[in-house]
Amino acid sequence: MGGSDFYFYSLFVDIKFTFIKYETISITVHISKEMMKKTISNLPLQVKGVNFSYGKKNVLRNITFSVPHASICGLLGPNGSGKTTLLGCISGIKKLESGSIFLHGKAVQMMTRKEIAREVSVVPQQTGFIFPFKVLDMVLMGKAPVKEIWETPSLADREEALGVLERLGIRELSGRTFQQISGGEKQMVLIARSLLQNTDIMLLDEPTSHLDMKNQILILDLIKKVSYENRITVLMTLHDPNLALHYCDQIILLKNGQIMSQGNTSEVMQSQKLSNVYGIEVELGITSKGTRVVVPSCWR
Amino acid sequence: MGGSDFYFYSLFVDIKFTFIKYETISITVHISKEMMKKTISNLPLQVKGVNFSYGKKNVLRNITFSVPHASICGLLGPNGSGKTTLLGCISGIKKLESGSIFLHGKAVQMMTRKEIAREVSVVPQQTGFIFPFKVLDMVLMGKAPVKEIWETPSLADREEALGVLERLGIRELSGRTFQQISGGEKQMVLIARSLLQNTDIMLLDEPTSHLDMKNQILILDLIKKVSYENRITVLMTLHDPNLALHYCDQIILLKNGQIMSQGNTSEVMQSQKLSNVYGIEVELGITSKGTRVVVPSCWR
Amino acid sequence: MSIGVGLYSLPMEVIFELVSCKLTNRAVPSELFSPSVVFWSVRLPRAIMALLVGAVLALAGTVFQGVFRNPLVSPDILGVSAGAGFGAGLAIILVGRSALAVQSMAFIFGLAAVVAAYQIGRRSRSDSVTVLVLAGVIVTAIFTAGLSFLKYVADPYEQLPAIVFWTMGGFSDIVWKDVYWTLPVFIAGTAVLFFLRWRLDLLSLGDEEALTLGVDVKKMRVLYISASTLIVASSISTCGTIGWVGLVMPHMARLIVGPNHQFLISFASVLGAIFMLIIDTLARTISSGEIPISIMTSVIGAPFLAYLLLRQEESNF
Amino acid sequence: MSIGVGLYSLPMEVIFELVSCKLTNRAVPSELFSPSVVFWSVRLPRAIMALLVGAVLALAGTVFQGVFRNPLVSPDILGVSAGAGFGAGLAIILVGRSALAVQSMAFIFGLAAVVAAYQIGRRSRSDSVTVLVLAGVIVTAIFTAGLSFLKYVADPYEQLPAIVFWTMGGFSDIVWKDVYWTLPVFIAGTAVLFFLRWRLDLLSLGDEEALTLGVDVKKMRVLYISASTLIVASSISTCGTIGWVGLVMPHMARLIVGPNHQFLISFASVLGAIFMLIIDTLARTISSGEIPISIMTSVIGAPFLAYLLLRQEESNF
Amino acid sequence: GQGAEQTGNEEAGEDIVVTDGLGREITLSQPAERILTSYGIATHMVFALGAQDKIVGYDSPSRNNAFFNKLMPELSNIPTPGSPAEFNLEEAMALDPDLILVPGRNMELVENLEEKGLTVFGVVAEDLEQLKDSMLNLGKALGREETAQEFVNYYENTLQKVKERTENIAEEDRPVVYLVGPMGLLSTCSSEMYQHHLIRLAGGENAGGELTGGWVEVSPEHLIEWNPDLIFVVQYTADTSPESIMEDERLQGIKAVMNKQVFWFPSTLNPWDYPSPQAVLGLYWAASKIQPDLFNDLDMQAEADQFFQKFYGKTYTELGGTLD
Ligand SMILES: Nc1ncnc2c1ncn2[C@@H]1O[C@H](COP(=O)(O)OP(=O)(O)OP(=O)(O)O)[C@@H](O)[C@H]1O
Ligand SMILES: Nc1ncnc2c1ncn2[C@@H]1O[C@H](COP(=O)(O)OP(=O)(O)OP(=O)(O)O)[C@@H](O)[C@H]1O
Ligand SMILES: [Mg+2]
């Protein structure tokens, strides 16, 4: 396995480097080294024993999971269960309290921002802006990680960005300013940026919120297609269990910062487990035309 | 009909006043006067021939509808169809190009900000903040319209606000700052503020976005209950047709700034109409346990 | 208390005696004539003015930062200082050195500058606070240039020094008359701002959201700006431009009690008043020869702000 | 061109003659000796310096407003002017009137002030740009107070005027030496900023979003601040503090070409350079004495900004 | 300090009545014994009148003045309650002065001090006439009438002498003089300044004579165009010296530089170019530089020594003063 060798080598180099520069943290590195022996693999995303707190408030507790290559993993859980925080940890924005996260076998903590951004693209839950950038400029920013620090987007990049907008059916928005489009349109633009970033791993925080039914399907179909064709691994939070049911290969159920259940979609999406996590009665049904749906029991 | 008399009287006064002060617009007023003869009624919300443009971009075209007393009306439509803009027009934030909007028979254009805010509360689609206010302070702001300009919230108001938070199950957030809570929690807080505002009409822009299943149901159940018990009229945009199906009495389907269909939920929520509006095949199904659901056909 | 300290030593018992004389309407014993003057005519009006000016500048700064939703805004962002300076310069050149004329012209031009800025801002297509602030920058620039021009044409021996004196802020010249004339304005403006304090929370949410909560954003903005400008203009026209306090006190207050304007407004005023009194007391006590008030504000205020910044438990920004 | 106009009349044919003499290495005819000095040693370095300073101040202002995501920020928000002023004052008092010493000390202290501000900001728990700006306010206050103190202890006849003179900005005294010494710094700093211009778009999105797009926010911030501070400090140490340009030019540029830093950076520099050259040409031409540059910037710049503000088609803020 | 009114009633006959620079009449029951000055020129006057031992407080800018300190080493222990810009009222009152000398242009301060029952003398000495008046009145108030009279006589003699010789010089015979002001090479005096009149009086033509305002900034182009015959550099200038001017490549074509006519304006002890008691020496010096032929009988060093001996008790040379 050439790939694995390469990673091993690069890790080795990293560790030597670490020994020289940061002697005090050599113990931590030792442990990781032990673990790496086993974990060095092609698994795109591995999360091991992650804990995280805001101040004294413990938000993630001993989170351990991994996402297989080119699969779509849904992260479900009630509000405030720690989904956004977990995505923040994976993309290296939040500093872990303990545990470690590996992207293709490389520890996030040891990667530069740019290395991370070449591996992982993020669609955030919320954004706020000062300057009224044009939509096209916003999307083009997805090219930043693959550019040298002094480069600017090329004409080819512009074409590519317009192509992505085209695929999402919002090419006509390209010249508008980001402040002057509707909520759903903003969401589409952020997804377009993430697609342009063209990473092996995509993290999406409620990508379908603010989207209409058609766009929800368009986006999720596209993600599924991209994931399959380009071998991209997707981890996304969702609130609609129906979407999870129809688009995810894997599901992780989070509650109070702990994983309640994880596995293949069919295993996890069971009424008992969902009811447990959300605290309401949920049932899986099937319509007369054969579509599987998840509905709260109270709607009966 | 005492109520209607009262409104007639107050309109009359308004018009006389208008004649004196703004002679140039007396024609417009005349027309409204004609219309009012018919429209003066207890209808809480009437929208008549509304047009709106951003610059040259026409966004709302000849929108006319009314919402009956104490009913819940869903506003559905694709992204960018003009839902948020329409809500902005109703709450008086956006100035109409033509047409008029009446709240309990009073034209919005002639009401002060405070009068409007006593009639209508709004849950916005998006918010952005500078100062890190506490959640409780955010909620208390809902009391502003009923306070004199120099008043501050009283202890009783605090109790009331805490009560609302309690009802939404987020009382423990009251002392946290708004920036430091999760996306769904923010949404809950904004809804709490709107509930505290305690108006006859509630406008909600995607109230369920960012909410988990339990909270979606909690909120919509609560709105339904409030609407029924306190005779409150609700107009809300939704992207999930299932929620519309289960919680709305009336539905308005918007597309490209035009109303495609409106009426009782059962009339409007038909696969043909929905497919038309969203541009994808949609079907209405029923699960084996008897729950009606709307699903895209492609999920079959 | 601050009125006890100073280079002219006034022991507490003397102050006591002086106050009791005043209260009982007794004549002051002749050996206490000088102390009496120092106490009643020098130290007391000065201390009162320092308290007042500190309070109103901090108050106005807090209000402006809330209204403009920008932590870098200070009360003279809309040009009130520049306008007042120009007015004072004009009065000195045209009318002469009459204190009344200078103060009134400073006051009037201070207000005029803000009105001008507001009118420019209002006429712009995008009616945002940033535009308003830029309008303030424009007006400030024009009036500052105007003042420079006045300095240029002023008589270098008589008028120029008078203009320069005027623009340097300080309390050393304060007499009762100044207190009498500013007090009503201060009280009126402060009362307005105090009563409207809660609405500032709403306004700082953003225009659209404030509108849906029943706040007439434009009207309120005008109200806040007018009341603040009134008190700042009146402060400037008597004590000159005292920088820093209006910018920094709101931050100190916010670091201590948080951003809720309901409490912030009062707290910032009190903090500003105390700060200014301490500063002024030190300024007139520490050295022989007055240390300019601006040095003192920085020397005392900067470390204090740094301390608050470094100490803060959670992010207040 | 601006070099043709001035009090000392230099007709175009004379300039032509002078340039051709230079190019062909001919000796200047003796009747053209004075024009030659005026052209080569007075007017040319001055015009070049005005262009350079205008460009770098506008550039630095644009960068700072992007980095701090605040339209009210100007390049000296982190204390570079105050630091430079203090450094210059210190040099004048300790070393004497050596231009080299004064310029170097100004430069060094300008940088030191920014480093200090950055260190304070970094040490605060909430590592936001607002905190950094407040740290800048602190440092500015301390160095300004320091300068006032230096003025206080300075010899009123020898050192004080030198200090005051130094703090007033202007191009009247520019000689080639100044151009030679600032040019490398300007080129280096400008090149860095120009090459990093696109990342500024990313940085201005906000810290978290920039991070996920692969921008090492802290490192980039340090880079931007360092490069900008370098050029501003070097500009200040030769031409004194020239206000307004750094704050206002970015807005003018943004009103014309929009907020995209890819274009904004270059456009703002060019606009700043042209603006400054016009201003300086007017300042030395219009009246019999030199009009202070600050008056001219305001008189010309303020109406222009107002025009742009009122004209804007769509909201740029 | 007893208020003036109280003493006014007692023995009206012995009252001293003087007029200050603002034209106000000031009544003192006896020569002032405790004086406070808040103005450098006034401090100078007090020294010239030999009344420095009466100073109980003086202006803070004079604190570091080497000349004053040499004449009166104990000066550094005397408080400095103010400057023309900042004035500590309380400290002033605490010092209990009989007479306060303030700049006459600060009307507000004058009024303010009087309100507190203090006796105030507003000093206005922007030209030599006012200087003489002020010296006379101040002399009276300080009980130094004789010295004041002597001083005025010396002044009038000198002025007379210079005027006689220079009055009738034709405009075209007046050398152009450029005076380098406090803000460095490119600042000079306008026609509204004392220095302008000084140059005229000394038989020269002020290069910046058509300018208005105080100290004015000019550009090097002006300087080259004016092409002055002489350049005087005031002692208190920034960043400039005759040497630096001689080396300045931009000025190489100027007559003053070519003929090496660039000088410090004396003196090294105190500037003589503005209206202070020693200003008369400045006039002499300037005349001897501008019109050397007309004043070849003048021994500047001797004149200065004599003047200082007379009014300060030590010769100029003894005090360490030089003329370049
Ligand atoms: N400030 C603005 N300036 C110009 N055009 C705007 C502005 N805001 C929205 N639009 C445009 O107006 C149309 C309607 O926008 P609106 O926000 O009302 O849509 P919406 O139905 O709420 O969509 P969504 O479901 O995505 O929230 C869209 O095409 C949008 O691009
Ligand atoms: N900046 C912060 N400081 C302190 N606590 C925070 C902060 N952000 C989030 N929290 C808390 O951490 C917990 C997890 O938040 P997180 O945003 O990860 O939830 P989430 O699962 O994404 O929820 P949602 O579905 O509502 O988006 C919540 O209880 C929230 O209140
Ligand atoms: Mg979340």
Ligand SMILES: [Mg+2]
């Ligand atoms: Mg919307």
